[in-house]
Amino acid sequence: MTSGEEVVGRWGGVDVNFGEEGGRLTYGSYLRLTELLDQQRLESDPPAHDELLFITIHQVYELWFKQVLHELTASRNAMLNDELWLAQHLLRRVHTIERTLTQQVDILETMTPQDFGEFRHRLSPASGFQSVQFREIEFLSAAKDPSFVRRFRGLTEAETARLDQRLTEPTLWDSFLVVLQKAGFETDSDDSISDALRKVAGDRAHYGAVWELAEALLQHDELAAAWRARHVVMVERMIGTKPGTGGSSGANYLRSRLDLRYYPLLWDLRSSL
Numbered sequence: 001m002t003s004g005e006e007v008v009g010r011w012g013g014v015d016v017n018f019g020e021e022g023g024r025l026t027y028g029s030y031l032r033l034t035e036l037l038d039q040q041r042l043e044s045d046p047p048a049h050d051e052l053l054f055i056t057i058h059q060v061y062e063l064w065f066k067q068v069l070h071e072l073t074a075s076r077n078a079m080l081n082d083e084l085w086l087a088q089h090l091l092r093r094v095h096t097i098e099r100t101l102t103q104q105v106d107i108l109e110t111m112t113p114q115d116f117g118e119f120r121h122r123l124s125p126a127s128g129f130q131s132v133q134f135r136e137i138e139f140l141s142a143a144k145d146p147s148f149v150r151r152f153r154g155l156t157e158a159e160t161a162r163l164d165q166r167l168t169e170p171t172l173w174d175s176f177l178v179v180l181q182k183a184g185f186e187t188d189s190d191d192s193i194s195d196a197l198r199k200v201a202g203d204r205a206h207y208g209a210v211w212e213l214a215e216a217l218l219q220h221d222e223l224a225a226a227w228r229a230r231h232v233v234m235v236e237r238m239i240g241t242k243p244g245t246g247g248s249s250g251a252n253y254l255r256s257r258l259d260l261r262y263y264p265l266l267w268d269l270r271s272s273l
């Protein structure tokens with residue numbers, strides 16, 4: 001304990017205090033539950049039964065996106081600092097979150113298209129397309145596309161600043177290239193990078209940590225693709241071929257995003273192994 005803090009109890013043989021100025025921390029105050037549980041406001045009136053589920057699912061997604069950004073940013077920084085074990089450890093945590101995010105679609109699919117139809121017309125022009133954190137994850141992973149920032153409507157200043165920052169800062173791929181350079185490889189062209197990847201893959205005894213990192217990046221890429229595929233099938237089940245509330249062609253637009261890969265050179269490598 002630091003001096004000046006009041007000891008107000010003992011637990012398991014150790015002195016404990018109950019937070020600042022002796023105010024007792026509770027489960028609810030620590031987790032800010034009054035604020036958190038007061039954030040579900042329905043648009044439908046009279047309230048559509050399933051709208052609470054729809055809002056809850058999306059809010060849970062955004063909380064996990066926040067965590068994913070926290071971990072990916074730290075993993076990127078770890079690569080830049082030559083901390084390869086930490087970088088792959090954090091990526092593995094991200095994988096487990098990403099699997100959970102894809103599984104969550106099952107819960108939303110307990111909603112029928114008819115029940116979604118009760119409140120869907122109230123949502124326009126809002127859409128998942130406007131998820132800033134989702135786009136931050138794409139930018140940080142390596143898929144930087146400034147046109148998304150231009151197409152966003154109604155961004156706050158802080159959100160624009162966050163996206164601009166993600167567009168300028170190093171991606172996970174940039175930091176992986178630094179790892180390859182520090183391992184003695186040239187990375188000035190796709191050919192030299194592919195060459196380096198083949199050497200790493202061919203001598204795992206020597207380049208084990210670099211190989212594990214490459215595999216963890218590929219896994220992140222694969223799990224993002226799995227989410228996109230799961231999302232579009234859910235969309236077809238819910239709204240068929242209707243246009244999206246965000247103004248796109250709907251499932252057609254989403255299908256055009258299915259081939260997106262963050263790390264094409266890691267996929268190309270497969271053909272030469």
Ligand code: HEM
Nearest residue numbers: 061127128129131134235238244245246247248250251257
């Ligand atoms: C009933 C469930 C859902 C339907 C029918 C649906 C439908 C759509 C449609 C049609 C689009 C294309 C943009 C547009 O609106 O024009 C879209 C985009 C998107 N949705 Fe959903 N969505 C659903 C649930 C979710 C959930 C739970 C999330 C989780 C955050 C989500 C995240 C996104 C994201 C991130 C995009 C942009 C994808 C991209 O640009 O690649 N959606 N959604």
Ligand SMILES: N[C@@H](CC(=O)c1ccccc1NC=O)C(=O)O
Nearest residue numbers: 123126127128129243244245246
């Ligand atoms: N774009 C969906 C509506 C939707 O799913 C949505 C609406 C508002 C906020 C988030 C949403 N989720 C994903 O797109 C649709 O066209 O039905």
